[in-house]
Amino acid sequence: MTQLPLRAQLASALGRSAATLSKMTGRGDGSVIGGRVGLLLEPDLLRKLARDRKLALVSATNGKTTTTRLITSALLELGDVATNALGANMPAGHVSALSQNKSAPYGVLEVDEKYLPEVLDTTGAGVVCLMNLSRDQMDRAAEIWLLAQKWRRALSGKPTHVIANCDDPLVTWGASTAAKVTWVSGGQRWKEDSWCCPECGGPLDRKDADWACKECTFHRPEPQWAIDDEVAVDPRGQRWQLDIQLPGLANRSNAVMALAVAEAFGVPVERALPRLRQVTSVAGRYTTVERDGRHARLLLAKNPAGWLEAFDVADPQLPIILSVNANGPDGRDTSWLWDVDYRILRGRPVFVTGERRLDLALRLEVADVPFMLCGSFTEALAMQPPGRVDVIANYTAFQQIRTEFGRAV
Structure with missing residues (x-):
């Protein structure tokens, strides 16, 4: 990797020191304060830390932390991976994660839905994983249609490879301007936020996983990857028994998304899946x-x-x-x-x-x-x-x- 400029090196080092001090004094895990200190000294630190790395950004309302962990586990097949494992998913957390493992050639960053456009623009990440959008923190979060619209604008004109859940109409709409999209049928049990077409506002006709607008041409794309209960189906039609230790259908969906991202990085299913099976808990979840x-x-x-x-x-x-x-x-x-x-x-x-x-x-x-x-x-x-x-x-x-x-x- 290219050596950081002196100012960025100093900012990164002081940020790591602040993070260590925070942990030692019991004030926190250091995953935010370290990044804040670094950005205070070098506002462009995230861009500089991301340079020359192969990055994946993971964004959704639910499942970001778990899917980030699963993707990270898979990419360890290729080498060291920098990641914000504890869920600090705004720029300060990203700076802290990349600073803590400054020599890692790969990075997997969980990103808050609202911050995805900014972080994508700053890091130039080659892969983005988009899973679901639903109402959350209703007193301060933007309307989820507006978030999907921001995703569309952020992805338009960029060479980013998007891995997206085509069972969620809002995610599909948000991802559809990307230059390259791998569609995954990851499921969508909660449908109460997506009965209307984000393209024209008309009603969506929903039948099982399939959906289509009754008033325009917007419809569910054909997926390359799919989940069939306990089985992942890859783009070649091969079926893989998941056998992951994390419980529930949502985590099996997260695992299929992770396998699709891993393949985008060149890690085949037969090498990625055993690593996914080793994950038993994610930041306390399921412990x-x-x-x-x-x-x-x-x-x-x-x-x-x-x-x-x-x-x-x-x-x-x-x-x-x-x-x-x-x-x-x-x-x-x-x-x-x-x-x-x-x-x-x-x-x-x-x-x-x-x-x-x-x-x-x-x-x-x-x-x-x-x-x-x-x-x-x-x-x-x-x-x-x-x-x-x-x-x-x-x-x-x-x-x-x-x-x-x-x-x-």
């Missing part, structure tokens, strides 16, 4: 933690689509703890709780905690789901008999629980 004989599996759900996938993974035979906050990273508007169908929880012991537990309690009351209100996660866990329990929490509630158990990953 099981233990306290006093109680084994709690941690599931993250940040929005209606995420809760739908979490319910798919949760064991209906187990008690379940639900924890909801409404801090800045969560979005302060909890009205999205009314879009989640909690009736699936009927018949199992439900325990509710978190800073906005009363909001969730009201929602469960209306859904006729019996529950026990708890003052803290510790109290909720202590109420469980020895054995297994599932935990679903939104972002900051999830991080608080991880902190209680030493940030299990």
Whole structure:
């Protein structure tokens, strides 16, 4: 790789020092502060750190962190990979990730949906992976149609190779201006944000995975990759048993997206898939933690689509703890709780905690789901008999629980 200019070297080094100090003092994992320090000293540091690297950017409303981890695992077949493994998905986090592994020839960066155009323009990434768009952090996030429109503009005229989920009409529309697109049938269980055509505003005719506008020519492209329950189907029609350790249909979809990205980098399925199978947890997601004989599996759900996938993974035979906050990273508007169908929880012991537990309690009351209100996660866990329990929490509630158990990953 080309040597960084002196100013960029100094900015990168000081950023790494700030990150290390943050971790040593227990202030955080350093994945943001290091990048902020570096950018303060050299505003163009991200561009300079990205130069000469082969980069993949991963963006979506749900599944970014997991898919980034899976792609990173696959690309380790080729050499060192720089990545923002802990989910710091804005430019400061990208700077920190690339600075921490400044000699890695490859990089896989999770990117916030809103920041994708800026990061693509700055880094010149050769591959972009786009998976889904749905409502999220409704008090401060842009309308998702506007995000898809920004993606279209950002990809137009660039030589970027896009790997995109063609089952999501908004993602398809956002990706369709790219010079090269590999379409993946990754599924879309949450359809409530995509009943209208993003091209003309007309109604979409949706039949299983297929969809088409009733008033214009916009329709689902023919996929090159597909998921068929436990099997990935590649562009040559060959079927691959996934056998990944991460649970649920959403993660099998994430794995197929990762295989398509890996192939775009020249890593064939037979070399990438064994590495995907080694991934058991992603930044605490799906980790099981233990306290006093109680084994709690941690599931993250940040929005209606995420809760739908979490319910798919949760064991209906187990008690379940639900924890909801409404801090800045969560979005302060909890009205999205009314879009989640909690009736699936009927018949199992439900325990509710978190800073906005009363909001969730009201929602469960209306859904006729019996529950026990708890003052803290510790109290909720202590109420469980020895054995297994599932935990679903939104972002900051999830991080608080991880902190209680030493940030299990």
